[in-house]
Amino acid sequence: MSIFEELESEVRSYSRGWPVVFDRAQGSWLHDESGKPYLDFFAGAGALNYGHNNPRLKQALIDYIQRDGVTHALDMFTVAKRDFLQTFRDKILDPRGYGYKVVFPGPGGANAVEAALKLARKVTGRESVINFTNAFHGMTLGALSVTGNSMKRGGAGVPLVHATPMPYDKYFDGAMPDFLYFEKLLQDSGSGLNEPAAVIVEGVQGEGGINAARLEWLKGLDDLCKRHNILLILDDVQMGCGRTGPFFSFEDAGITPDIVCLSKSISGYGLPMALTLIKPELDVWEPGEHNGTFRGISPAFVTATEAIDAYWSDDELEKSTKAKGERIAAAFSGIVEAYPEAKLFAKGRGLARGIEFADGDLAGRVCAEAFARGLLMETSGPDGEVMKLLPPLTLTDDELTQGLSIIDESIKAVLTK
Numbered sequence: 001m002s003i004f005e006e007l008e009s010e011v012r013s014y015s016r017g018w019p020v021v022f023d024r025a026q027g028s029w030l031h032d033e034s035g036k037p038y039l040d041f042f043a044g045a046g047a048l049n050y051g052h053n054n055p056r057l058k059q060a061l062i063d064y065i066q067r068d069g070v071t072h073a074l075d076m077f078t079v080a081k082r083d084f085l086q087t088f089r090d091k092i093l094d095p096r097g098y099g100y101k102v103v104f105p106g107p108g109g110a111n112a113v114e115a116a117l118k119l120a121r122k123v124t125g126r127e128s129v130i131n132f133t134n135a136f137h138g139m140t141l142g143a144l145s146v147t148g149n150s151m152k153r154g155g156a157g158v159p160l161v162h163a164t165p166m167p168y169d170k171y172f173d174g175a176m177p178d179f180l181y182f183e184k185l186l187q188d189s190g191s192g193l194n195e196p197a198a199v200i201v202e203g204v205q206g207e208g209g210i211n212a213a214r215l216e217w218l219k220g221l222d223d224l225c226k227r228h229n230i231l232l233i234l235d236d237v238q239m240g241c242g243r244t245g246p247f248f249s250f251e252d253a254g255i256t257p258d259i260v261c262l263s264k265s266i267s268g269y270g271l272p273m274a275l276t277l278i279k280p281e282l283d284v285w286e287p288g289e290h291n292g293t294f295r296g297i298s299p300a301f302v303t304a305t306e307a308i309d310a311y312w313s314d315d316e317l318e319k320s321t322k323a324k325g326e327r328i329a330a331a332f333s334g335i336v337e338a339y340p341e342a343k344l345f346a347k348g349r350g351l352a353r354g355i356e357f358a359d360g361d362l363a364g365r366v367c368a369e370a371f372a373r374g375l376l377m378e379t380s381g382p383d384g385e386v387m388k389l390l391p392p393l394t395l396t397d398d399e400l401t402q403g404l405s406i407i408d409e410s411i412k413a414v415l416t417k
């Protein structure tokens with residue numbers, strides 16, 4: 001029995017589908033300790049949009065450590081934080097006309113979500129939050145209360161309250177006009193729905209099964225929130241930082257959410273970092289009212305600054321992400337057509353793509369076949385029924401060709417068995 005099996009809790013999960021010991025990583029590739037390469041189409045669950053050990057980010061990090069730059073700084077002022085804030089404003093916020101202030105909520109995505117929920121409740125004085133079917137927002141209690149998955153919710157061990165789920169886009173396959181139910185409940189004083197502080201939504205649901213909301217649906221949600229004076233929280237933890245093409249997944253919908261959650265690829269290097277972006281008029285925190293030890297991990301600020309400089313000074317990455325996404329979409333359409341009896345369904349946007357199978361067993365078996373052929377892929381969706389692709393945005397066309405061909409073979413191996 002390995003030290004992992006002996007000592008590490010049963011709660012571990014990814015290591016079960018990929019039971020090798022990884023050692024080195026570069027670009028789109030992970031290598032196990034025997035040197036076997038794996039093409040990484042999971043990219044740290046979206047935390048490695050610029051690939052593993054990106055050379056430009058690595059150099060900035062080495063230089064910073066070499067000169068004894070501050071590593072840990074609570075929320076003190078540091079040169080690393082100043083450079084990050086300046087670059088983030090100049091290259092991300094200002095060009096898009098977003099006047100957000102920045103909260104450093106703690107190191108992970110769930111921290112960004114907790115801060116968003118707390119602030120929305122404080123600003124409005126209301127408790128209730130609207131979430132969506134199949135949403136995923138993290139594993140802390142507040143984040144779990146707005147998460148759909150029953151297995152994850154069950155882990156809370158306490159009642160998860162003050163949240164009401166509404167149907168996400170396409171939940172009724174177009175059988176019901178958008179927001180009919182939601183708006184009726186808001187308008188009807190007998191509906192039993194408490195006046196919500198906020199709505200929390202993902203532009204594309206990653207964990208929930210690569211469900212891409214239509215841009216007009218997001219716009220409709222934004223309009224509804226404005227009409228009813230409800231704050232809109234956009235959780236871009238997984239789909240932000242270019243995953244769907246633009247830096248923010250909601251840009252093309254032409255909306256400016258009140259609060260935005262970012263994490264995963266914001267540091268660009270896989271280092272822990274998260275942001276909660278808030279409209280300035282919502283900045284009603286007392287000093288220290290939301291706090292945490294790991295809110296100023298300067299090496300993450302250094303790589304985040306370098307990543308923005310390297311990839312967001314022009315629109316090259318955005319264009320290539322959209323183009324590669326279209327290549328995957330075309331390949332997936334071909335696969336769907338090749339197996340009509342399997343009733344597959346291709347979904348996604350940008351470089352967040354998936355194929356939905358009839359059940360989780362099939363999607364899981366395809367991922368296992370892919371692993372055996374040297375490709376890392378995961379499942380998502382309530383029953384793990386979606387084979388999910390989140391490759392680094394920086395992957396080459398050749399790597400994409402290689403990955404797609406492994407996917408083809410893996411699906412064939414499972415569906416023609």
Ligand code: PLP
Nearest residue numbers: 108109110136137138235237238
């Ligand atoms: N929000 C979304 C949309 C996510 O996909 C995730 C993680 O997958 C989280 C929040 C939670 O982030 P973390 O795991 O860093 O706490």
